[in-house]
Amino acid sequence: xxxxHEELWLKAQENPKLSRILEDAPDFSNPPTIAExxxxxxxxxxxxxxxxxxxxxxxxxxxxxxLDAGAFFRLPLPRAVWEKTKKFRNPRFVRFVERAMK
Numbered sequence: 001x002x003x004x005h006e007e008l009w010l011k012a013q014e015n016p017k018l019s020r021i022l023e024d025a026p027d028f029s030n031p032p033t034i035a036e037x038x039x040x041x042x043x044x045x046x047x048x049x050x051x052x053x054x055x056x057x058x059x060x061x062x063x064x065x066x067l068d069a070g071a072f073f074r075l076p077l078p079r080a081v082w083e084k085t086k087k088f089r090n091p092r093f094v095r096f097v098e099r100a101m102k
Contacts, residue, residue, distance in 0.1 A: 005046065008042060012039060018036060023076070031080075040078055047068075051065060052093075066100040067100070069100040
């Protein structure tokens with residue numbers, strides 16, 4: 001799981017098309033690009049996989065994942081992609097992320 005995590009974020013760091021993802025106040029005059037949406041969907045899947053593992057194996061890890069998810073999904077671009085795609089996600093995972101964002 002950590003290798004996949006490194007691979008994802010290395011991809012974001014190396015690709016200038018993904019530079020807005022972690023910005024607190026990106027320019028929304030341009031909506032999320034295809035590259036940003038695709039990357040953020042991969043990150044959402046990565047979070048969901050981590051959530052699945054943590055909820056069955058390590059409750060303490062689940063708390064840490066909740067803090068990470070809250071911080072990430074409160075960012076404008078991740079939040080925008082999340083809002084458009086959450087209806088396609090596992091309802092329990094959606095509840096987990098929504099609680100984490102509060």
